Amino acid sequence: MTEPILEARGLTKFFPTKRGTVRAVDDIDFRMSPGDTLGLVGESGSGKTTTAQCVVGIYAPTTGDILFHGRSIGATAAKRSKELKREIRIVFQDPGSSLNPKRTIKQILATPLAVHHLASGREQLARISALLERVELPPAEYLYKHPQSIGGGEKQMVAIARALATNPSFVVLDEPTSALDVSVQAKIINLLLGLQKEMGLTYLFITHDMSLMRNAASRVAIMYLGKLSEIADTAEFFQRPLHPYTKMLLSSIPVVSDEEESLKPAKGISRGEIPSPVNVPPGCSFHSRCPSRLDVCDKIDPATVEIAPGHVVRCHLYPGPQGKAS
Amino acid sequence: MPNPSSLLEIRDLHVGFRIFEGHLRVLTGVALVVNEGERVGLVGETGCGKTTTVKSVLRVLPIPPAIVTRGEILYRGRDVLRMHRHALHVLRREELTAIFQDPLQSLNPVFTVGSQLRDIVRDSMRTPEGRALSRREIEARCIQALEETGMPDPERIMSNYPIQLSGGMRQRVCIAEALSTTARLLLADEPTTNLDVTIQDQILRKLDRLVDQKGSSVLMITHSMGVVRDLTQRIYIMYAGSIVETGPTRQLLASPKHPYTQGLMASVPRLTGRGVSEGIPGRIPNYLEPPPGCRFHPRCPHRMPECSVEAPPMFDVGADQRAACYLYRRSPS
Amino acid sequence: MQDTTKANLLAAWRQRRRNLAHGWYKYSRNPLSVLGLVILVLVVFVAIFAPYIAPYPGHAKAYTNFRDASQAPSAQHFFGTDRIGRDIFSRTLFGYRFSLMIGAVVLGLGVAPGVVLGLIAGYRRGTWVEVVIMRVTDVFLAVPPLVLALAITAMLTPNLINQMMAIALVWWPWYSRLVFSLASSLRNEYFVKEAELTGASQRHILFREILPNCFAPIMTKMTLDMGLVILIESTLSFVGLGVQPPKPALGTMVAEGAKRLPAEWWSTIFPALAIVIVILAFNLIGDGLRDVFAVEDV
Numbered sequence: 034m035t036e037p038i039l040e041a042r043g044l045t046k047f048f049p050t051k052r053g054t055v056r057a058v059d060d061i062d063f064r065m066s067p068g069d070t071l072g073l074v075g076e077s078g079s080g081k082t083t084t085a086q087c088v089v090g091i092y093a094p095t096t097g098d099i100l101f102h103g104r105s106i107g108a109t110a111a112k113r114s115k116e117l118k119r120e121i122r123i124v125f126q127d128p129g130s131s132l133n134p135k136r137t138i139k140q141i142l143a144t145p146l147a148v149h150h151l152a153s154g155r156e157q158l159a160r161i162s163a164l165l166e167r168v169e170l171p172p173a174e175y176l177y178k179h180p181q182s183i184g185g186g187e188k189q190m191v192a193i194a195r196a197l198a199t200n201p202s203f204v205v206l207d208e209p210t211s212a213l214d215v216s217v218q219a220k221i222i223n224l225l226l227g228l229q230k231e232m233g234l235t236y237l238f239i240t241h242d243m244s245l246m247r248n249a250a251s252r253v254a255i256m257y258l259g260k261l262s263e264i265a266d267t268a269e270f271f272q273r274p275l276h277p278y279t280k281m282l283l284s285s286i287p288v289v290s291d292e293e294e295s296l297k298p299a300k301g302i303s304r305g306e307i308p309s310p311v312n313v314p315p316g317c318s319f320h321s322r323c324p325s326r327l328d329v330c331d332k333i334d335p336a337t338v339e340i341a342p343g344h345v346v347r348c349h350l351y352p353g354p355q356g357k358a359s
Numbered sequence: 360m361p362n363p364s365s366l367l368e369i370r371d372l373h374v375g376f377r378i379f380e381g382h383l384r385v386l387t388g389v390a391l392v393v394n395e396g397e398r399v400g401l402v403g404e405t406g407c408g409k410t411t412t413v414k415s416v417l418r419v420l421p422i423p424p425a426i427v428t429r430g431e432i433l434y435r436g437r438d439v440l441r442m443h444r445h446a447l448h449v450l451r452r453e454e455l456t457a458i459f460q461d462p463l464q465s466l467n468p469v470f471t472v473g474s475q476l477r478d479i480v481r482d483s484m485r486t487p488e489g490r491a492l493s494r495r496e497i498e499a500r501c502i503q504a505l506e507e508t509g510m511p512d513p514e515r516i517m518s519n520y521p522i523q524l525s526g527g528m529r530q531r532v533c534i535a536e537a538l539s540t541t542a543r544l545l546l547a548d549e550p551t552t553n554l555d556v557t558i559q560d561q562i563l564r565k566l567d568r569l570v571d572q573k574g575s576s577v578l579m580i581t582h583s584m585g586v587v588r589d590l591t592q593r594i595y596i597m598y599a600g601s602i603v604e605t606g607p608t609r610q611l612l613a614s615p616k617h618p619y620t621q622g623l624m625a626s627v628p629r630l631t632g633r634g635v636s637e638g639i640p641g642r643i644p645n646y647l648e649p650p651p652g653c654r655f656h657p658r659c660p661h662r663m664p665e666c667s668v669e670a671p672p673m674f675d676v677g678a679d680q681r682a683a684c685y686l687y688r689r690s691p692s
Numbered sequence: 693m694q695d696t697t698k699a700n701l702l703a704a705w706r707q708r709r710r711n712l713a714h715g716w717y718k719y720s721r722n723p724l725s726v727l728g729l730v731i732l733v734l735v736v737f738v739a740i741f742a743p744y745i746a747p748y749p750g751h752a753k754a755y756t757n758f759r760d761a762s763q764a765p766s767a768q769h770f771f772g773t774d775r776i777g778r779d780i781f782s783r784t785l786f787g788y789r790f791s792l793m794i795g796a797v798v799l800g801l802g803v804a805p806g807v808v809l810g811l812i813a814g815y816r817r818g819t820w821v822e823v824v825i826m827r828v829t830d831v832f833l834a835v836p837p838l839v840l841a842l843a844i845t846a847m848l849t850p851n852l853i854n855q856m857m858a859i860a861l862v863w864w865p866w867y868s869r870l871v872f873s874l875a876s877s878l879r880n881e882y883f884v885k886e887a888e889l890t891g892a893s894q895r896h897i898l899f900r901e902i903l904p905n906c907f908a909p910i911m912t913k914m915t916l917d918m919g920l921v922i923l924i925e926s927t928l929s930f931v932g933l934g935v936q937p938p939k940p941a942l943g944t945m946v947a948e949g950a951k952r953l954p955a956e957w958w959s960t961i962f963p964a965l966a967i968v969i970v971i972l973a974f975n976l977i978g979d980g981l982r983d984v985f986a987v988e989d990v
Contacts, residue, residue, distance in 0.1 A: 133905070
């Protein structure tokens with residue numbers, strides 16, 4: 034792998050609460066190459082959103098680190114350099130609350146340009162218009178509108194334009210299309226992939242939608258209760274899913290054709306409820322729901338093992354040199 | 360003439376909303392049928408009017424600003440829109456039941472699950488001889504209803520408050536409530552949209568089995584093609600206030616005929632990894648000034664001059680499948 | 693380039709006009725709100741043009757005419773005359789000037805610091821900054837407003853400036869608390885997080901991101917407060933701690949006339965009614981504003 038653009042090393046984030054410690058992210062490692070799209074997939078309590086928030090600087094890691102171009106960035110945005118804030122940007126999930134309802138789109142897009150002294154006055158207006166055109170929103174129509182008078186898809190496009198305003202190299206996409214209709218989603222994903230090629234961007238794509246990742250990601254990682262259970266390149270991942278949780282996820286996807294149905298590992302194997310991250314089961318946290326559970330699974334946390342180049346899995350079914358005690 | 364075996368029949372429903380800017384003409388001639396024991400899906404994207412349709416059936420539309428300008432909603436031959444209060448009350452209590460997207464809105468936060476479920480069981484259920492159930496019988500029936508939805512540890516759940524349960528568990532409670540009534544028709548409005556995918560899978564499979572057992576009819580409203588494929592026998596595709604295509608579920612999904620449905624199916628990401636389509640160009644129409652004729656024509660790759668003149672009626676496009684598009688004019692329905 | 697700028701400005705102007713029209717539509721749904729607005733417009737008009745409308749403008753200053761004193765309302769004197777012969781109608785019109793001016797100045801002086809402190813405290817909730825600001829606010833709030841205003845004016849020489857400062861000092865904590873609770877919930881919104889992640893300055897976040905979302909409650913409260921400020925001013929003048937005679941403050945006029953109730957009822961009732969009308973107008977407008985800002989659901 035060429036020099037990774039982003040690397041997480043033992044990234045851990047715990048939140049102490051009255052009811053106990055929420056182990057949101059628990060000792061995860063991953064690497065991303067420039068131009069990658071890493072799909073970080075998980076359900077509620079998986080820690081995928083918290084991971085994204087650590088990468089972008091909403092939280093600082095409890096322990097462990099995040100490296101950007103080899104340099105440690107594990108800190109909140111307030112403590113990061115301005116340069117870093119320009120390079121790493123985020124698009125949030127809910128378009129309704131990520132755009133200030135009391136500001137016009139022009140004002141919203143002007144802010145990152147002004148903060149980073151990238152343009153002002155007439156040039157600023159020109160750049161904002163160019164940004165809007167890039168996301169296929171005619172400037173004359175949209176510049177002076179307020180977010181409430183445009184639809185969800187258009188709001189997300191404004192959010193994307195805002196993220197790209199500073200010419201970043203790395204964009205975190207936190208479920209950018211989960212709240213949108215499927216036809217709008219297609220448009221936006223298309224736009225994102227096109228922009229990625231054009232601007233040489235690297236994407237960390239948080240989602241719960243595996244079918245989407247099948248088509249948009251270059252690598253896929255699955256998280257469960259704060260830990261990474263499997264990572265692989267997309268094609269390998271869907272051809273040879275190894276972890277029982279991965280298989281459970283894949284079997285649960287509502288597909289629309291017989292062809293896809295036959296690609297699913299099994300049907301209807303999902304069982305059990307997702308435990309709360311305050312009460313993570315001992316050993317392998319998935320053992321309470323796992324159909325392939327072994328004796329050792331509720332005592333010892335499995336080690337991460339590289340089964341094939343780039344394909345990493347954390348499961349006692351694929352034992353490595355030693356397991357870690359929980 | 361009402362279809363004899365139809366449970367629910369919506370005919371030519373036109374609903375509008377009066378707001379500041381003018382008159383929103385939302386539903387324009389919605390027509391759909393749910394027969395006894397049938398599972399029907401109503402699929403459409405945001406703003407297509409499916410929730411307005413459901414609210415019209417339940418008659419919970421906020422009447423001003425909403426206004427029903429034309430049409431009938433027949434339940435077993437009787438028009439719901441023109442029913443008197445008492446008859447409507449009986450209808451809602453004994454014949455219709457509903458599950459909504461957000462269980463926190465349907466469940467009363469200050470009562471335990473048990474107390475809410477018991478109320479429903481007590482009111483709806485009788486012994487085979489016709490007498491009311493005893494307390495022990497009610498309790499047993501509640502536990503059984505929860506168990507059937509796949510709820511873990513139902514006895515403990517009975518004394519929990521909705522806020523203490525996970526989203527999936529709350530929805531299971533709603534399903535238990537809905538299926539404990541005598542209702543023949545279940546209206547499910549995006550029941551699993553907010554749930555995790557592994558939980559959604561479990562709940563939908565359970566719902567499938569329970570509905571089968573009870574012999575209820577279902578009208579499932581959703582935007583997810585995958586959900587509708589597994590759970591329904593027939594679907595209606597809705598766009599901008601009217602039905603654009605209908606037919607047997609698997610058949611329609613495999614071979615969509617209306618350009619909107621085709622665009623929609625192309626946009627759904629596939630497990631086969633065939634790539635991402637460009638979606639459907641344009642936006643949903645402004646209901647204040649909707650495009651004349653077929654409301655989809657501004658976005659349609661196959662538009663023809665007649666499309667902007669008058670909205671097309673349904674044409675036959677295959678076994679039991681119909682689409683409202685002039686492309687299929689040769690065989691009128 | 694020039695063309696697009698012009699087109700853009702035109703689009704902006706059109707959009708603004710549309711938003712205003714929509715706001716007016718919502719406001720005018722309630723006839724009472726419109727009534728309140730009409731009354732206020734009349735009051736403001738009257739206050740501005742008092743020297744030209746009042747039949748006896750000179751009576752607002754030092755003037756005595758014992759021959760015409762204590763006359764009941766008549767064609768020459770709509771509201772009658774007071775004990776030293778001044779036309780009450782004219783003095784009432786001039787009295788409105790004081791009331792409105794005091795309302796405007798007090799709110800101007802009191803609202804701004806309150807809002808700024810509330811923003812800072814709300815955004816920095818959980819830090820010592822918040823603790824200091826809010827505890828000081830609490831201290832001021834613990835004392836009943838009227839008592840505090842009385843105490844302050846009593847300590848200083850009773851005149852217009854001191855009266856206004858006293859009331860302003862009483863007023864700012866209410867805004868501080870209002871904006872504190874707004875700001876501390878708004879700071880968790882994603883658009884604020886986004887501004888922080890971009891690296892925007894705290895000043896930008898407080899005044900460009902958070903404050904615009906507080907305008908609606910602040911404006912509604914200010915409108916309702918105008919009535920209250922005028923009432924407090926009247927009370928202060930009533931007890932002699934405000935505007936001194938011969939200046940025609942409405943409260944002073946009520947006080948002077950009160951001594952001669954019920955015989956010379958006109959010298960109290962009319963100024964009192966004038967106070968009631970203007971306060972009512974502000975309350976109705978405040979209610980109307982609440983309707984305008986209410987979020988709709990269609």
